[in-house]
Amino acid sequence: xxxxxxxxxxxxxxxxxxxxxxxxxxxxxxxxxxxxxxxxxxxxxxxxxxxxxxxxxxxxxxxxxxxxxxxxxxxxxxxxxxxxxxxxxxxxxxxxxxxxxxxxxxxxxxxxxxxxxxxxxxxxxxxxxxxxxxxxxxxxxxxxxxxxxxxxxxxxxxxxxxxxxxxxx
Numbered sequence: 001x002x003x004x005x006x007x008x009x010x011x012x013x014x015x016x017x018x019x020x021x022x023x024x025x026x027x028x029x030x031x032x033x034x035x036x037x038x039x040x041x042x043x044x045x046x047x048x049x050x051x052x053x054x055x056x057x058x059x060x061x062x063x064x065x066x067x068x069x070x071x072x073x074x075x076x077x078x079x080x081x082x083x084x085x086x087x088x089x090x091x092x093x094x095x096x097x098x099x100x101x102x103x104x105x106x107x108x109x110x111x112x113x114x115x116x117x118x119x120x121x122x123x124x125x126x127x128x129x130x131x132x133x134x135x136x137x138x139x140x141x142x143x144x145x146x147x148x149x150x151x152x153x154x155x156x157x158x159x160x161x162x163x164x165x166x167x168x169x
Contacts, residue, residue: 034164035064041073042066053156075118080107102128104151118166124158126151
């Protein structure tokens with residue numbers, strides 16, 4: 001009995017280096033986007049919530065500097081359009097709104113120093129469904145704002161992944 005227990009312990013301890021050395025890692029577990037640019041200019045309005053969150057995430061990465069003059073940048077991210085829509089999804093038997101679908105659409109492109117497209121105009125469309133109850137209007141407005149913020153964070157992560165996939169010449 002003692003020898004089988006000892007053998008089991010030895011096998012368990014012996015397998016630990018094998019399991020820990022496989023190199024498995026969650027995507028983004030280092031918090032780095034590994035952008036291929038040292039400097040980046042963001043052609044986004046200064047007061048844009050999307051631009052502020054994008055700048056914060058790029059600065060947190062630490063490998064890319066955001067410059068204020070596009071002449072000093074290796075690449076330029078241009079937001080061509082940004083829209084938020086709310087579409088009625090369903091009505092109840094009295095003809096009152098029961099559910100909405102929220103849309104957040106963004107079209108952007110990335111250009112290099114020579115104005116060549118590093119990433120052609122790209123559209124990202126996110127959508128979320130939200131129920132509606134006219135007796136809880138304030139709560140539903142808060143939920144809608146929260147969903148838009150969540151979609152914005154998701155959008156920023158998608159932009160960073162697409163920036164990281166660019167292979168400059």
